[in-house]
Amino acid sequence: MEHILRMKPEYITLSDGRRVRIEWNMNALGEFTSLTGKEMADMLNMKEGRADIKTLRIIAWCAAMEGEAADGKSLGLNEIEFGRLMTMHSIVEFSGILAKQSSGAEKKNQAPRRFPLIHFRKTV
Numbered sequence: 001m002e003h004i005l006r007m008k009p010e011y012i013t014l015s016d017g018r019r020v021r022i023e024w025n026m027n028a029l030g031e032f033t034s035l036t037g038k039e040m041a042d043m044l045n046m047k048e049g050r051a052d053i054k055t056l057r058i059i060a061w062c063a064a065m066e067g068e069a070a071d072g073k074s075l076g077l078n079e080i081e082f083g084r085l086m087t088m089h090s091i092v093e094f095s096g097i098l099a100k101q102s103s104g105a106e107k108k109n110q111a112p113r114r115f116p117l118i119h120f121r122k123t124v
Contacts, residue, residue, distance in 0.1 A: 014085035021067030024101040028066040
């Protein structure tokens with residue numbers, strides 16, 4: 001049987017206390033492309049992964065709509081209403097989730113890093 005890597009759902013908290021699931025996947029990317037006309041290549045070519053705030057708001061809204069749909073719910077907010085409810089804390093939360101979901105890699109629990117053993121020779 002093939003092993004499928006599933007990431008656990010990730011959420012941001014809006015200023016009204018609502019927790020919203022974030023899913024940046026093919027559906028969210030497709031919606032983003034429909035709204036902006038920007039293709040995946042345009043996203044990859046953004047200078048140092050930076051986006052203007054309007055683009056980031058659209059990405060966040062598309063990812064939130066997809067996340068809520070994945071939970072079987074409707075976001076029920078348009079892009080502007082959604083942006084209005086995002087605080088600086090939720091923007092930072094979203095940015096971290098986006099970076100993780102865009103990289104396609106989920107960090108596994110790693111053992112604490114140990115210093116390398118250094119062997120000293122006695123000099124005679």
